[in-house]
Amino acid sequence: MNFKKLVLVVAAVLLAVTCIYAQQKEVTVEEQYLSTIEDVIIKEMTKSDVRDNKLVALQYIEDALNANRISPEIQEALNSLVGEGIMNPNRENGRLINNYPDVRAKAADLMAKIPTEDSKEVLVKIVLGDTEPMVITSAIRSLGIIGINNNDDVVSTIAWTEKRFSTLNPTSSLAFEVLNAYEKLLPYTKDRNAMIQSISRIAANYQYVTPVRNRALELLKEISIK
Numbered sequence: 001m002n003f004k005k006l007v008l009v010v011a012a013v014l015l016a017v018t019c020i021y022a023q024q025k026e027v028t029v030e031e032q033y034l035s036t037i038e039d040v041i042i043k044e045m046t047k048s049d050v051r052d053n054k055l056v057a058l059q060y061i062e063d064a065l066n067a068n069r070i071s072p073e074i075q076e077a078l079n080s081l082v083g084e085g086i087m088n089p090n091r092e093n094g095r096l097i098n099n100y101p102d103v104r105a106k107a108a109d110l111m112a113k114i115p116t117e118d119s120k121e122v123l124v125k126i127v128l129g130d131t132e133p134m135v136i137t138s139a140i141r142s143l144g145i146i147g148i149n150n151n152d153d154v155v156s157t158i159a160w161t162e163k164r165f166s167t168l169n170p171t172s173s174l175a176f177e178v179l180n181a182y183e184k185l186l187p188y189t190k191d192r193n194a195m196i197q198s199i200s201r202i203a204a205n206y207q208y209v210t211p212v213r214n215r216a217l218e219l220l221k222e223i224s225i226k
Contacts, residue, residue, distance in 0.1 A: 038064055039073040046077040049090070054081060054103045058110065065113040075114055079122050082107035082139075086130055101132040108135060112142035120148045124157050133171045136161060140174070144181030149188040158182070159198040170207040178202065179215050186223065196223060 038060060045057035058081060061074055080088065084107070085099035108126060111119045123146070126139045140161070143154050162178045165171060179202065182195050189195060202208060203216035 038069070039071055042077050043073055046080055049098065051098075051100050051103065054084065054100065055106075057081065058103065058106050061110055065110060070114060075116070075118060078107050078111050078114070079118070082111060082122060082126055083129075086126070101130075101135050104130065104132070104135045105138040108138035108142055111139075112145040115146040115148070117148060120146050120154065124154060127157050127161050133165065133169065133174050136165075137171075137174045137177045140181050141177045144177070144184040147184060147188060149185050152189055152191050152194070155182070155185055155189050155195050159194040162198045163201065166201055166205055166207075170205060172209045172212045175202050175205075175208050176212050176215065179212070179219055183219060183222070192223065196220070199223075 042057050042060050042064075045053045045060070048054065048057075057077060061077060064070070064074055082104055084103050085096060085101075086104065088098070089096055090098040104126070108123060111123055120143065123139045123143050127136055127143070130136050130139070140158055143158065149155055158178055158181055162175065165174055179199065182199060186192075186195075199216050199219050203213050203220065205213070
């Protein structure tokens with residue numbers, strides 16, 4: 001290849017690279033713009049006093065997370081929505097007017113898509129502070145998926161909550177998610193005593209449906225092998 005042809009080839013390559021870079025830059029700017037608009041909508045819908053608006057915010061958040069768009073604004077919105085009526089009670093004439101367990105439960109489920117220490121800490125507070133089984137069930141499920149169990153704090157929290165509900169309000173769906181979470185957290189658990197005691201309680205509690213008790217027995221066998 002002579003020098004003239006080499007120059008032409010290099011020029012063509014540089015032109016192609018420049019075009020690609022320009023297209024990527026344009027897409028990046030567009031994505032940033034859409035992300036900013038999305039964050040504004042989520043923020044405003046989250047702050048609204050209307051329950052339906054909070055559900056709209058959750059839909060926007062879910063769409064963003066499914067597209068791998070995660071921002072501090074989305075984390076902040078989920079932190080707020082998961083504690084709606086519990087961590088940020090709004091009262092009118094002494095009556096709680098923002099107790100939306102369906103909003104909290106959905107937010108707790110979505111937090112599994114942001115597996116950070118911050119998400120874990122917020123979910124632990126929900127497990128300890130909420131009273132609705134559906135919300136606590138979602139929070140425990142997400143804690144299992146996130147998989148952070150520093151100093152066995154998550155397992156201890158789940159075990160304490162399981163014991164509380166087994167006495168006051170035994171719920172099979174909650175117990176089932178407790179078992180699933182234990183299985184996921186097993187590799188990250190140093191002291192398994194609290195976990196084993198909790199699983200044994202579930203296995204022996206005939207207020208739970210048979211499949212849940214059988215699941216507990218299977219998990220105990222799995223732990224004994226490992």
